[in-house]
Amino acid sequence: MWQSDNFLRPPGARDEKEFLARCLQCGQCAQVCIFDCIKMRRGFNVFMAGTPEINPKAAPCHLCMRCSEICPSDALHDVDIYDVRMGFAELDQKKCLTWTEKLLCRTCYERCPIKWKAMILEAGEYPIITRECAGCGLCEYVCPVDAIVVTPTRFQKDREVASGEDV
Ligand code: SF4
Ligand code: SF4
Ligand code: SF4
Known part of the structure; x- marks a missing residue:
C-alpha cells in the first residue's frame, strides 16, 4: 500500500534523529490513541518501519496527550499541550x-x-x-x-x- 512521506510524528516526538534512536517500535502509543490516528509505518526501511505516524487527511491528532504519557523510551516525551x-x-x-x-x-x-x-x-x-x-x-x-x-x-x-x- 502507498504511504506518504508527509506524515506527522505524535505529540512530544523528539527531533527525528533522536526519535528514531529511541523508538522501540512497540506500538503502545497507537494502542492508547482512542482516536485511532496513529498508524505504525510499514515497508522495508528498518529504521522507519514500525514507527508511529499520523496522516491528518485520514485521521488527525486531537491532542489528548495519552501517547506521550505512555511512551516507555521517551521517544515521545511528556510535553505541555x-x-x-x-x-x-x-x-x-x-x-x-x-x-x-x-x-x-x-x-x-x-x-x-x-x-x-x-x-x-x-x-x-x-x-x-x-x-x-x-x-x-x-x-x-x-x-x-x-x-x-x-x-x-x-x-x-x-x-x-x-x-x-x-x-
Ligand atoms: S495526542 Fe491523543 S489523539 Fe493525538 S496521537 Fe496521541 S493519543 Fe492520538
Ligand atoms: S474557514 Fe472553512 S474554508 Fe476557510 S480554511 Fe477554515 S475550514 Fe477551510
Ligand atoms: S487545529 Fe489548531 S493546532 Fe491543530 S494544526 Fe490547526 S491551527 Fe494548528
Whole structure:
C-alpha cells in the first residue's frame, strides 16, 4: 500500500534523529490513541518501519496527550499541550471560503483544540493560524476545500519564516 512521506510524528516526538534512536517500535502509543490516528509505518526501511505516524487527511491528532504519557523510551516525551510542535499549518486564503467571502465557514477555528492560541479570528470572522500552532492537523482534516496543509516539523528549516504572519 502507498504511504506518504508527509506524515506527522505524535505529540512530544523528539527531533527525528533522536526519535528514531529511541523508538522501540512497540506500538503502545497507537494502542492508547482512542482516536485511532496513529498508524505504525510499514515497508522495508528498518529504521522507519514500525514507527508511529499520523496522516491528518485520514485521521488527525486531537491532542489528548495519552501517547506521550505512555511512551516507555521517551521517544515521545511528556510535553505541555501548548508546547506541542508536530508541524505547522498554513492556510491558503485564496482557497478559504471565508477569506474569499463565498461563505462564512470558520470550521477550522471551531475544531482547533487550542483556538485563541493557535488560531485566531481577524475581525471576528477570518481565521489566521499563529506561531503557536501545534500541527495536530484537525483543521486540515475538517476544511471542506483543502485550504489548509500541515507541514511536519522535521521538514521545517525555520518555523518563524514558515509562519509568514506576524501575530
Ligand atoms: S495526542 Fe491523543 S489523539 Fe493525538 S496521537 Fe496521541 S493519543 Fe492520538
Ligand atoms: S491551527 Fe490547526 S494544526 Fe494548528 S493546532 Fe489548531 S487545529 Fe491543530
Ligand atoms: S475550514 Fe477551510 S474554508 Fe472553512 S474557514 Fe477554515 S480554511 Fe476557510
